[in-house]
Amino acid sequence: MEIRDLPALNALLNGTAFVLLLIGYRLIRQGKREAHRKVMLAAFGISALFLTSYLIYHFNVGSVKFQKQGAIRYVYFAILLSHTILAVPVAILAPVTLIRGLRERFADHARIARWTFPIWAYVSVTGVIVYVMLYQL
Numbered sequence: 001m002e003i004r005d006l007p008a009l010n011a012l013l014n015g016t017a018f019v020l021l022l023i024g025y026r027l028i029r030q031g032k033r034e035a036h037r038k039v040m041l042a043a044f045g046i047s048a049l050f051l052t053s054y055l056i057y058h059f060n061v062g063s064v065k066f067q068k069q070g071a072i073r074y075v076y077f078a079i080l081l082s083h084t085i086l087a088v089p090v091a092i093l094a095p096v097t098l099i100r101g102l103r104e105r106f107a108d109h110a111r112i113a114r115w116t117f118p119i120w121a122y123v124s125v126t127g128v129i130v131y132v133m134l135y136q137l
Helices: 003-029 033-061 071-102 106-136
Strands: none
Touching: 003 033, 003 106, 033 071, 033 106, 071 106
């Protein structure tokens, strides 16, 4: 794999994390705690792989400019801005939520997971949208 292939890998990892988050949410709503734990560990691992790949790519390539003009440019930057701003708390919320669950502090875990899940899911899915808009339009 070459550096130029990393944005597609990053989108795949983000999309996979999003799907795993949805599955994990459904599993816990069904009371399947052990399956939920396994899926959420996988989502966290996939997100960690994404972050590593993302940092490697941008360390080597730098910033990539959005080339399109017109209304799509405003849509792109609105999505990118919200994605970027919300990615910061995910880097804190996801490990804290994970640790609380692994330590079986379920009340604390559930309280923070109510915030972590929608933000993390949004960041994951908008990561795919940013990729499509930046590299596929």
